[in-house]
Amino acid sequence: MGTILHIDMNSYFASVEQQANPRLRGKPIGVTGGDRLKRTVLSTASIEAKRLGVKTGMSLWEAKRVCPNLIIVCSDHEKYLSVTKRFLNIFKDYTPYLEVFSIDECFLELPSLTGPATRQPHDYPTTLTRVGPHHGAPRLVSPASFPGVDVAKQIKARLKAELGPHITCSIGISYNKLIAKLAGSLKKPDGLVVIPDEETALKVLDEASLDDVCGIGSRIKRRLFQMGIRDFKDLRKVPKECLMASFKSYGKVLYNMARGTDYTPVIPFYEKQEIKSVGHRHTLEEDTFNPESIRQTLLKLCELVAQRLRSKNLMGKTIHCWYRSSALGGVFYGEGMQQTLTHLSCDGLEIFQHSWQIFQNIWQGEKIRMIGVAVSNLFPNKPINLSWLPEEKKRNIILQTLDTVNNKYGDFTLQRGILLKSEVVRRKPNPFLSDRRFKI
């Protein structure tokens, strides 16, 4: 593997807005997740807002309480996508190995021209102190001669010149994706951090907290804590078999992570045709514990998911459901949050029946703020998957009719009777681009 660059735009949606509108520059702004100002969460806070304590994912109400001067801007996904296309066009001048990780994040692999001999670890200070977002600014490694640093500097200069000085990025450079992403997270905004070798990577990992690394979310972190594993030093002491007993195949990933090892390749956008899951989530107009309105919203989301599966000619086997409660603030994932069917499905009603069961299993009766559903384990919808049972044939005709009408006249023009008078649920562009094709 050559050198890996991880490029992450800083406060992306907010900085695009600030670049577009001079009156927003230098001010705390928050970009909302939807088109309704009434009730939603922040999808991005500007650098100024973050400094004042505003965080991504906060509800508007919380954000306004933390920062009364916060300027709220409605998100404009088409605008962000067009800027994303522009920076992808810049990146692809440097390498064909460009992986689009999300709307504001990419991995670039620069093939090593002269092989591993270009690495000169002794040129770099390897003592890293005060590393990680929780411990103040890290002391940075900024070697001039490390492969990729030149490219990173050129990219930064071109972003400034071609997109505007208000859109900045943090770049992490290392020998694999995991460590490059970690390096990029060490300095925000406008950072450039190199972790040249495994020795340095281990030092950085030792100072980091478990969820600073991509791949350890709150749920895995909690499970590791329960096992008495509080940091990467602890994790490194656990035998691989032990981790695999608790986390199945992901145990191996965790074992490697603790050692700064990651074999996942950079997958260029033109090779990444596989969609791993199709999902939708929705923030309710008002927090509620009324099962009827939760049920209606969930059914609508399932219909949207199913419609998208059908439009991509896919069927899925595993159904996931989750929610965010108003009390806990965070996303709640209960045990048993997924169910696997014995057959493939792209029928909204069927997906709903399973996700409603999951929801009932994980819900503890508290007020709900947001609810989401996704289908994974996807396969192409081939005629062989179709059943010839009369009721199945009838169902397929109904689904085809639904799609024809709704694709022409808008979502939910034709809908199930139970959905009458239910809350409006709109389709939103997926921020992770998982099903967007890029022509760059």
Ligand SMILES: [Mg+2]
């Ligand atoms: Mg970002």
